Each structure stands twice: as structure tokens, then as C-alpha cells.
Amino acid sequence: MILIGLTGNIATGKSYVAQVLHELGAHIIDADRVARDVVEPGTPTLVAIAQHFGPGVLQPNGALNRKALGQIVFSDKAKRLQLEEIMQPAIRAELTARLDAIPKNTVGVLEAIRLIEGGWHKRCTQTWVTHCPPETQIARLMQHRGLTEAEARARVTAQNPQADKLALADVAIDTSGTLEETQVQVVRAWEGLN
Numbered sequence: 001m002i003l004i005g006l007t008g009n010i011a012t013g014k015s016y017v018a019q020v021l022h023e024l025g026a027h028i029i030d031a032d033r034v035a036r037d038v039v040e041p042g043t044p045t046l047v048a049i050a051q052h053f054g055p056g057v058l059q060p061n062g063a064l065n066r067k068a069l070g071q072i073v074f075s076d077k078a079k080r081l082q083l084e085e086i087m088q089p090a091i092r093a094e095l096t097a098r099l100d101a102i103p104k105n106t107v108g109v110l111e112a113i114r115l116i117e118g119g120w121h122k123r124c125t126q127t128w129v130t131h132c133p134p135e136t137q138i139a140r141l142m143q144h145r146g147l148t149e150a151e152a153r154a155r156v157t158a159q160n161p162q163a164d165k166l167a168l169a170d171v172a173i174d175t176s177g178t179l180e181e182t183q184v185q186v187v188r189a190w191e192g193l194n
Contacts, residue, residue, distance in 0.1 A: 002107045002193055003099070003123065007115035008130030009159045011140040011152075013175030013182060017130055018111045020186040029098045031091065031112035038090040039064045045090045052086060053079075074154050088118070099123070107193065116165055128189065129169035131162045132176040 004026070008014045015030075022028050039046045041062040049069070050058050057069045073080040095110070102108040112120055121127045134156050141152035166172055171189045175182045 001102055001104050002125045003102075004107065004109045004193075005115045005121045005124030005127045006109050006111045006130070007113060007121070007127065007165055008173075008175075009137065009162050009165070010113065010155055011137040011144070012130040012132050012162070013173070014111050014113070014130050016175070016179060016182060017128070017173055017186050018109055020183050021107075021109050021190065024187070024190050026107040026109045027102045028109045028111060029095065029102070031095060031110065031114070034094045034098065035087060035091055038087065038094055043090075045087055048086045049083065052082060070151075070155075074151075074158050077158070080158065092118075095120070113159075116168055117160065121168060126170040126193075127168055128171040128173060129162075129165045130173045130175050131166060132174065136176050 004021070006014055006018055006021070018028050018030065039049065041064075046058075046064055049064070053069060053072055057065050057072070059065045069083070073083050095112075099108065099110065110120060110124065112118065115121050115124075115127065137156045138149060138152040141147045141155060142149060145152075147155070171192075173182060173185045173189070
């Protein structure tokens with residue numbers, strides 16, 4: 001199996017690139033989806049988060065209040081690291097199970113914002129990195145997630161510099177242009193796999 005590690009900072013177009021790869025026939029594993037799955041109501045991970053950060057991170061129905069938790073962890077690096085320590089074991093176990101289930105003789109894609117930081121790129125055949133200017137990231141976060149400029153900027157600056165990921169890229173995809181321009185880059189890189 002060819003395994004593409006797809007990464008890039010927040011709002012740099014990873015999901016769109018994954019969508020194009022899926023349309024080309026790749027099996028997609030979305031680490032963000034896995035991270036949401038491991039904090040479903042009643043899971044041990046969600047219980048641990050609520051115990052650590054307080055009941056204010058839960059909605060009345062017992063689901064995670066992502067906005068409340070985001071306000072806590074995106075403004076405080078120590079708290080963000082504490083959250084990662086709680087979540088990473090469950091995420092790692094679930095990602096491993098899903099990767100192991102990808103059929104052989106296919107192309108798999110692990111879409112993960114922390115692909116490199118988590119060491120997952122070492123398991124991949126190639127590392128693909130999406131990138132765009134920080135102001136584009138901020139505008140996308142404001143438009144698509146309804147964040148204020150300050151909230152969006154905090155999320156962008158909370159991450160490692162894009163240059164760190166780009167330094168390890170086998171394929172760099174500039175997503176600052178149109179969707180069509182991004183798609184052309186993805187198809188070109190896909191064709192280069194064979």
C-alpha cells in the first residue's frame with residue numbers, strides 16, 4: 001500500500017485536497033474525525049477531559065462543547081499540551097486500527113494536522129503538505145467557522161510554523177489560489193505516484 005501523509009496547518013485546505021484524493025480513488029483516514037470520535041459522549045476520553053478542564057466544557061446533553069474547550073486551550077499552551085496528553089493515546093490507538101484496515105494494493109491517505117509532530121509521517125510513503133499565507137488562513141477561519149479575527153489569529157499562531165512542515169514535504173500544495181488550481185496540483189502529484 002502507498003500511504004500518503006497529508007498535513008498542513010489549520011485552514012490550509014487539507015480537507016479539500018483529501019476530497020480530491022478520495023475522488024481519485026484513495027482511502028481517506030481523517031485524524032480530525034478520529035479525534036471527534038474518541039470524545040463522543042460516554043467515552044473515557046471525554047470523561048477525562050471534563051474532569052481535567054471542568055464541567056463547562058460539556059454541553060447540557062453531555063457532548064463536548066468544542067467552543068468552550070477551544071477558548072481554554074488555544075490561548076494557553078500548557079493547557080493545550082494537557083489536552084493533547086489526554087487525547088493522544090485514544091487517537092493513536094484508533095488511527096492505528098484504521099490504517100491497518102486499509103486494503104493492500106491501494107492508496108491510503110492519513111489526513112492529520114499533527115502528522116509530523118506525532119511522528120506519523122515516518123509510517124507514510126510520502127508526506128504532502130498544504131500551505132497558504134497566514135492571512136488566508138485567518139480569513140477562512142472567520143468565514144467557514146464563524147470565528148472572530150482574534151480567535152482565528154490565536155488558532156493560527158498557536159501552531160508550529162508552516163515552514164517546519166514544508167521542510168519535510170515530498171509534495172507541497174499551494175492552496176492560496178482557486179480550487180481548480182489546487183486540484184491541478186493534486187492530480188499532478190497523484191499521477192507521480194505511479
